[in-house]
Amino acid sequence: xxxxxxxxxxxxxxxxxxxxxxxxxxxxxxxxxxxxxxxxxxxxxxxxxxxxxxxxxxxxxxxxxxxxxxxxxxxxxxxxxxxxxxxxxxxxxxxxxxxxxxxxxxxxxxxxxxxxxxxxxxxxxxxxxxxxxxxxxxxxxxxxxxxxxxxxxxxxxxxxxxxxxxxxxxxxxxxxxxxxxxxxxxxxxxxxxxxxxxxxxxxxxxxxxxxxxxxxxxxxxxxxxxxxxxxxxxxxxxxxxxxxxxxxxxxxxxxxxxxxxxxxxxxxxxxxxxxxxxxxxxxxxxxxxxxxxxxxxxxxxxxxxxxxxxxxxxxxxxxxxxxxxxxxxxxxxxxxxxxxxxxxxxxxxxxxxxxxxxxxxxxxxxxxxxxxxxxx
Amino acid sequence: xxxxxxxxxxxxxxxxxxxxxxxxxxxxxxxxxxxxxxxxxxxxxxxxxxxxxxxxxxxxxxxxxxxxxxxxxxxxxxxxxxxxxxxxxxxxxxxxxxxxxxxxxxxxxxxxxxxxxxxxxxxxxxxxxxxxxxxxxxxxxxxxxxxxxxxxxxxxxxxxxxxxxxxxxxxxxxxxxxxxxxxxxxxxxxxxxxxxxxxxxxxxxxxxxxxxxxxxxxxxxxxxxxxxxxxxxxxxxxxxxxxxxxxxxxxxxxxxxxxxxxxxxxxxxxxxxxxxxxxxxxxxxxxxxxxxxxxxxxxxxxxxxxxxx
Numbered sequence: 001x002x003x004x005x006x007x008x009x010x011x012x013x014x015x016x017x018x019x020x021x022x023x024x025x026x027x028x029x030x031x032x033x034x035x036x037x038x039x040x041x042x043x044x045x046x047x048x049x050x051x052x053x054x055x056x057x058x059x060x061x062x063x064x065x066x067x068x069x070x071x072x073x074x075x076x077x078x079x080x081x082x083x084x085x086x087x088x089x090x091x092x093x094x095x096x097x098x099x100x101x102x103x104x105x106x107x108x109x110x111x112x113x114x115x116x117x118x119x120x121x122x123x124x125x126x127x128x129x130x131x132x133x134x135x136x137x138x139x140x141x142x143x144x145x146x147x148x149x150x151x152x153x154x155x156x157x158x159x160x161x162x163x164x165x166x167x168x169x170x171x172x173x174x175x176x177x178x179x180x181x182x183x184x185x186x187x188x189x190x191x192x193x194x195x196x197x198x199x200x201x202x203x204x205x206x207x208x209x210x211x212x213x214x215x216x217x218x219x220x221x222x223x224x225x226x227x228x229x230x231x232x233x234x235x236x237x238x239x240x241x242x243x244x245x246x247x248x249x250x251x252x253x254x255x256x257x258x259x260x261x262x263x264x265x266x267x268x269x270x271x272x273x274x275x276x277x278x279x280x281x282x283x284x285x286x287x288x289x290x291x292x293x294x295x296x297x298x299x300x301x302x303x304x305x306x307x308x309x310x311x312x313x314x315x316x317x318x319x320x321x322x323x324x325x326x327x328x329x330x331x332x333x334x335x336x337x338x339x340x341x342x343x344x345x346x347x348x349x350x351x352x353x354x355x356x357x358x359x360x361x362x363x364x365x366x367x368x369x370x371x372x373x374x375x376x
Numbered sequence: 377x378x379x380x381x382x383x384x385x386x387x388x389x390x391x392x393x394x395x396x397x398x399x400x401x402x403x404x405x406x407x408x409x410x411x412x413x414x415x416x417x418x419x420x421x422x423x424x425x426x427x428x429x430x431x432x433x434x435x436x437x438x439x440x441x442x443x444x445x446x447x448x449x450x451x452x453x454x455x456x457x458x459x460x461x462x463x464x465x466x467x468x469x470x471x472x473x474x475x476x477x478x479x480x481x482x483x484x485x486x487x488x489x490x491x492x493x494x495x496x497x498x499x500x501x502x503x504x505x506x507x508x509x510x511x512x513x514x515x516x517x518x519x520x521x522x523x524x525x526x527x528x529x530x531x532x533x534x535x536x537x538x539x540x541x542x543x544x545x546x547x548x549x550x551x552x553x554x555x556x557x558x559x560x561x562x563x564x565x566x567x568x569x570x571x572x573x574x575x576x577x578x579x580x581x582x583x584x585x586x587x588x589x590x591x592x593x594x595x596x597x598x599x600x601x602x603x604x605x606x607x608x609x610x611x612x613x614x615x616x617x618x619x620x621x622x623x624x625x626x627x628x629x630x631x632x633x634x635x636x637x638x639x640x641x642x643x644x645x646x647x648x649x650x651x652x653x654x655x656x657x658x659x660x661x662x663x664x665x666x667x668x669x670x671x672x673x674x675x676x677x678x679x680x681x682x683x684x685x
Contacts, residue, residue, distance in 0.1 A: 058480050059483070060483055061484070085509065086509065089508045090483060093504070093507070094480050159499060215607050220475055224475065231500070231501065232500045234500065347480075347484065348478070348481030348482060349457075349470055349471055349472030349478065349481055350472060
């Protein structure tokens with residue numbers, strides 16, 4: 001896969017990576033080989049560029065100088081530009097935490113997607129496969145619809161109850177899927193997928209039930225929650241999300257060689273001294289942590305976990321040593337870019353970011369189908 | 377900091393990521409550069425500490441309607457998507473749906489007052505607006521004549537025109553009570569089923585304790601559904617059991633259902649007394665459900681429709 005000419009393999013990247021990144025790739029001549037480390041560097045640079053652009057644009061028009069001055073004001077630096085408290089708040093308390101949260105969530109979703117696809121050896125696997133998204137959605141919707149007494153009982157914790165419910169729902173659903181899939185202490189990918197689909201359907205039915213008893217206002221809250229938004233970003237939320245996401249990504253990365261060996265097949269991996277059950281357990285725990293935290297922070301965001309690792313695999317090959325970090329960077333890049341579009345395109349209102357990622361992700365998937373890249 | 381951790385996991389070396397950040401900081405100045413004339417005009421009237429707000433963002437249909445009724449419409453700079461009356465609101469920027477407001481979008485309009493219904497949110501956005509120094513007033517909807525009048529008086533006070541607020545509030549209270557008295561002097565005892573049908577799939581029927589139930593009572597009718605609280609999806613059997621004499625729909629809902637023919641074609645409704653008589657009453661959404669300045673007119677219109685054939 002890696003031996004294929006660069007021009008052919010990078011083509012599907014073009015619609016998803018902003019022009020900034022696409023130019024150098026396409027322009028790359030055979031002598032300047034795009035080695036995985038260079039690809040990572042490229043993704044990292046693109047991510048930083050997009051993040052800086054994202055910091056500069058928004059409903060409130062600020063010049064680059066004003067943005068720098070706002071950052072400087074927060075940090076207590078003397079700069080030639082001056083801005084007021086309002087500009088400082090917009091840059092440092094609205095845009096910046098939101099960009100960092102988008103990075104974390106995008107990284108979590110795409111990293112979890114890469115891990116999941118490697119674990120079940122199916123390039124179209126999605127973290128949702130083990131029921132994690134639906135479990136989170138069920139718990140969150142249940143909280144929106146019938147959780148009011150809980151919010152009244154714990155007023156000081158009220159803002160945290162919805163994310164907490166979603167996170168718990170994600171973990172419980174995943175745990176259920178894994179324990180149902182276990183046979184004699186072994187978990188085969190197919191039984192994991194089936195158990196996950198079962199749990200996800202059950203949670204989906206639970207969501208339907210909750211929608212049935214919901215009132216009009218709750219229905220609307222649910223609809224907007226399921227479309228995803230990063231609008232609730234704050235430094236506190238970002239910090240809270242960073243911990244599980246950081247742990248989960250570290251756990252996934254630690255399994256990179258094991259996942260590679262697992263690609264050979266379970267029996268072969270066993271011969272190489274691997275315990276597939278341990279790998280499965282760790283990857284699933286990491287996926288539940290990462291996706292649970294992501295969904296809890298900003299609702300359901302479609303396609304990042306599916307499309308990003310798939311594109312990266314076509315680009316860098318199947319080795320998780322590169323696939324995992326590149327997916328993490330690519331997911332962060334996609335979500336920061338998508339959220340920036342969501343913020344500015346209908347200003348002063350905002351689009352739910354899930355719509356933007358699905359609008360980008362679905363065509364990419366369809367192109368892959370048309371080109372026959374998903375048939376195998 | 378934690379993003380840096382996530383990045384470090386991915387980066388081949390710290391040096392290259394530091395390098396990348398350094399060179400991109402330079403790019404930043406270029407990337408989001410915009411021409412000087414794009415700049416906001418220097419703060420003028422809005423910065424002066426006048427007692428009355430000069431740039432108002434109005435959230436919630438009835439709140440917006442009240443601001444206009446109090447003669448402060450010229451000071452409204454933006455509204456939410458639920459504000460469609462009076463027509464002048466159509467020309468204003470829309471800040472989105474009232475439950476999913478975005479702080480920066482509203483701040484970009486440089487408001488000195490966000491006057492909103494209590495449904496406005498999410499709470500993080502409200503908190504962000506307040507921490508940016510914007511005055512945010514949230515006014516609950518109380519679905520009675522007195523509640524409607526009280527909200528109008530509150531809005532008048534917030535706008536810095538207590539006199540106008542009190543006058544309009546008193547008028548609405550007096551006219552509303554008069555309309556209620558007229559309607560209830562000759563109670564029609566018409567059994568009314570309220571159908572909330574905004575957009576394709578969702579078809580909700582009002583039980584007890586809702587705004588529509590309150591309106592039906594004010595207009596001298598009887599809510600045909602008493603077996604549940606709040607809204608429930610329409611079911612054919614429940615509709616038959618309720619046996620309404622008339623079906624009440626918000627006007628926009630009627631259009632989306634395909635008119636009276638569409639309503640009586642819904643499961644179960646065609647076989648109710650209302651369906652057989654094709655008695656479907658459509659009243660402007662905001663007028664019927666807003667409990668705003670047009671409340672007396674809404675009571676009159678509904679009670680006339682209930683009394684008529």
